[in-house]
Amino acid sequence: MQSVLSAQDLAISFGSNHVLKSVSFEVGQPEILGVIGPNGAGKTVLLNILTGILKPNSGTVHFMGRDIANIKITERVRIGLGRTFQIPRSFENMSTYENILVGGVYGDNIKEKEAGRQAVEIAERIGLSSHINTMAGRLGLLDRKRLEIGIALASRPKLLMLDEVAGGLTESEIADIIKIVKDIKAQGISVIWIEHVLQTMIDGTDRVMCLAEGQNVITGLPQEVMQSKIVNDVYLGVDEDE
Amino acid sequence: MKTLLENKTNTVKVGVVIIALALLVTLPNWGTRGMIPIFTLIMIYIAFGQMWNLLSGYTGLVSLGQHAFIGLGGYALAVSSERFGLPLYVGFIMAAIVSFLFALIISVPIFKIKGVYFTICTWVVAHSLGLFLSTLAFVNYAIGINIRATFRLPTSTIYYVALGVAIVSVLAVYLLLRSRFGLGLMAMRDDEDAAEARGVALYKTKLKCFLISSVIMGVAGAAMFMNLGFILPASAFGIDWTISMVIIVIVGGKGTIEGPIIGAVILVMLRQWLFDFPGYSMLILGAIAIILILVAPKGIMGLVHRFTGAEFFSVRRRPKRITEPK
Ligand SMILES: Nc1ncnc2c1ncn2[C@@H]1O[C@H](COP(=O)(O)OP(=O)(O)OP(=O)(O)O)[C@@H](O)[C@H]1O
Ligand SMILES: [Mg+2]
Numbered sequence: 001m002q003s004v005l006s007a008q009d010l011a012i013s014f015g016s017n018h019v020l021k022s023v024s025f026e027v028g029q030p031e032i033l034g035v036i037g038p039n040g041a042g043k044t045v046l047l048n049i050l051t052g053i054l055k056p057n058s059g060t061v062h063f064m065g066r067d068i069a070n071i072k073i074t075e076r077v078r079i080g081l082g083r084t085f086q087i088p089r090s091f092e093n094m095s096t097y098e099n100i101l102v103g104g105v106y107g108d109n110i111k112e113k114e115a116g117r118q119a120v121e122i123a124e125r126i127g128l129s130s131h132i133n134t135m136a137g138r139l140g141l142l143d144r145k146r147l148e149i150g151i152a153l154a155s156r157p158k159l160l161m162l163d164e165v166a167g168g169l170t171e172s173e174i175a176d177i178i179k180i181v182k183d184i185k186a187q188g189i190s191v192i193w194i195e196h197v198l199q200t201m202i203d204g205t206d207r208v209m210c211l212a213e214g215q216n217v218i219t220g221l222p223q224e225v226m227q228s229k230i231v232n233d234v235y236l237g238v239d240e241d242e
Numbered sequence: 243m244k245t246l247l248e249n250k251t252n253t254v255k256v257g258v259v260i261i262a263l264a265l266l267v268t269l270p271n272w273g274t275r276g277m278i279p280i281f282t283l284i285m286i287y288i289a290f291g292q293m294w295n296l297l298s299g300y301t302g303l304v305s306l307g308q309h310a311f312i313g314l315g316g317y318a319l320a321v322s323s324e325r326f327g328l329p330l331y332v333g334f335i336m337a338a339i340v341s342f343l344f345a346l347i348i349s350v351p352i353f354k355i356k357g358v359y360f361t362i363c364t365w366v367v368a369h370s371l372g373l374f375l376s377t378l379a380f381v382n383y384a385i386g387i388n389i390r391a392t393f394r395l396p397t398s399t400i401y402y403v404a405l406g407v408a409i410v411s412v413l414a415v416y417l418l419l420r421s422r423f424g425l426g427l428m429a430m431r432d433d434e435d436a437a438e439a440r441g442v443a444l445y446k447t448k449l450k451c452f453l454i455s456s457v458i459m460g461v462a463g464a465a466m467f468m469n470l471g472f473i474l475p476a477s478a479f480g481i482d483w484t485i486s487m488v489i490i491v492i493v494g495g496k497g498t499i500e501g502p503i504i505g506a507v508i509l510v511m512l513r514q515w516l517f518d519f520p521g522y523s524m525l526i527l528g529a530i531a532i533i534l535i536l537v538a539p540k541g542i543m544g545l546v547h548r549f550t551g552a553e554f555f556s557v558r559r560r561p562k563r564i565t566e567p568k
Contacts, residue, residue: 051439077441085439091432093497098559102429105422106441112422112559120561132561151440 004029004159004190010049010059019045021214027159032181032191034205034222038234041211043194044086047161051083052076064158077107082157084148086164092137096128099136099147100154107155118154126150126180142169149180160184161192166200178204202226210234255554266405270398278397282469284510285404289411289462290483291490291502296415297455299496300431301448306484307364310371311341311456313478315463317381320473323391325380330391334464341460345453353448365481372479386474393471400469407465411458415499419557423450431497485524492531495543499555504542
């Protein structure tokens with residue numbers, strides 16, 4: 001399997017809080033890699049390292065064969081690392097359309113005209129066509145989560161990182177999201193998908209990795225990982241609040 | 243149908259702009275003598291407000307030292323005219339150049355400082371500039387300089403310069419926001435870190451805004467001192483200028499083009515009405531600003547927008563309508 005991203009021995013701590021001690025994994029091209037782990041395991045921290053918001057204390061990340069340690073946040077988007085935010089961070093005083101435009105114009109360096117055409121298509125794909133001129137601040141949570149995906153897609157990522165886009169959704173909405181993500185993969189885009197919702201991991205991913213105690217404790221086929229003793233121990237060891 | 247409606251409102255807007263401009267341009271012909279100086283001040287304060295808004299309303303860089311550029315612009319005009327005998331228009335060019343260079347140099351250290359410390363430092367820089375000029379014999383220390391070339395100028399000439407400065411400032415912000423750069427700027431206004439994560443280069447965007455804001459502020463400062471005819475460090479580098487800008491922007495509405503226009507009109511008119519009680523106008527404006535911050539943080543324009551949805555200088559981007567055969 002050819003990999004689009006490979007991380008080796010990533011470690012990061014905040015003071016005495018050693019959030020990641022040694023995390024290593026690869027993402028295939030294309031592949032949907034699910035990431036699970038208890039609250040506070042460091043899943044979001046991991047995304048922040050990959051996108052350049054946080055610097056790891058040690059370890060390396062290769063993206064399409066290239067060490068990206070010295071690549072700036074803004075440049076990482078342009079070379080194809082797209083992400084969504086766990087708590088949606090759309091631009092509130094801008095419309096759905098303008099939000100997606102930002103993704104294209106700044107995240108992919110394309111002309112506004114082309115980004116505009118693309119934004120209309122993307123709005124359709126994420127089911128926001130009817131809200132295309134609505135200010136993002138007036139969208140509901142579900143729509144804002146969709147918009148997160150839309151903005152990221154507009155930057156034409158080669159690897160899309162989703163941080164809990166399905167939390168709090170109904171079953172049919174979850175099915176919608178799974179379909180959207182599978183469509184994304186069908187276009188040749190790899191996905192890292194962080195989620196607590198089991199159904200998304202079982203139905204929506206190719207492999208699942210579990211993060212716990214600062215390490216990737218197990219990685220494998222979704223069913224295997226979900227039923228493994230390790231994962232059960234990890235989740236039994238903490239208070240479930242999902 | 244909707245397109246038609248939009249076209250109609252656009253036609254109305256263009257009509258309003260043309261009528262407003264025509265009225266402003268012909269003001270010296272129809273206005274009373276007393277109106278010209280008041281409108282001169284309104285125009286210059288519009289420019290001050292627009293430029294402070296461009297910097298602080300959009301990039302989140304809250305500067306309380308933008309009056310440094312008013313002072314620099316004023317002194318550039320005074321020195322080129324009084325010390326070098328250059329025509330006044332050269333003084334305006336010098337104001338732009340000096341402001342640009344000073345902004346460029348000062349940005350290096352000052353952009354490394356974040357948040358409230360940035361705000362304090364900008365004020366310190368402006369204040370220090372005033373103190374420094376007070377020690378220079380070349381500019382007659384703290385006593386100041388008469389800009390004699392302005393004495394003979396008709397008030398209408400000064401008014402036209404002020405009008406020009408105001409138009410340039412509004413147009414600059416409008417065109418900037420409509421450009422590719424403006425898209426990133428608006429994203430930054432809403433959420434700086436998220437904008438960066440999506441590819442907006444923060445440093446470059448902030449620097450560009452700081453430079454544009456400073457240059458036009460410097461030119462507007464030159465216009466202000468051309469109007470006053472006299473400059474001394476204490477008035478040129480006084481924080482009152484910046485306090486006025488902040489009030490204009492807060493009262494009118496931060497992050498909008500209309501806001502500083504409305505704010506400038508209110509500020510100048512109120513000061514005019516309370517001319518005999520100079521301290522009171524600032525007190526009342528300050529109180530209005532504080533009340534607005536509490537009840538309507540987006541200022542008067544924010545209220546107008548909330549209740550009517552109206553936006554005069556719209557920089558909204560809308561998808562091109564796809565004409566699909568049904
Ligand atoms: N910038 C930061 N500075 C200090 N500590 C941080 C920072 N970011 C995260 N942490 C800490 O790192 C730990 C992991 O946080 P993270 O948000 O990655 O968890 P998570 O696995 O995403 O959890 P959840 O499922 O609740 O989203 C937490 O203890 C958090 O407090
Ligand atoms: Mg998280």
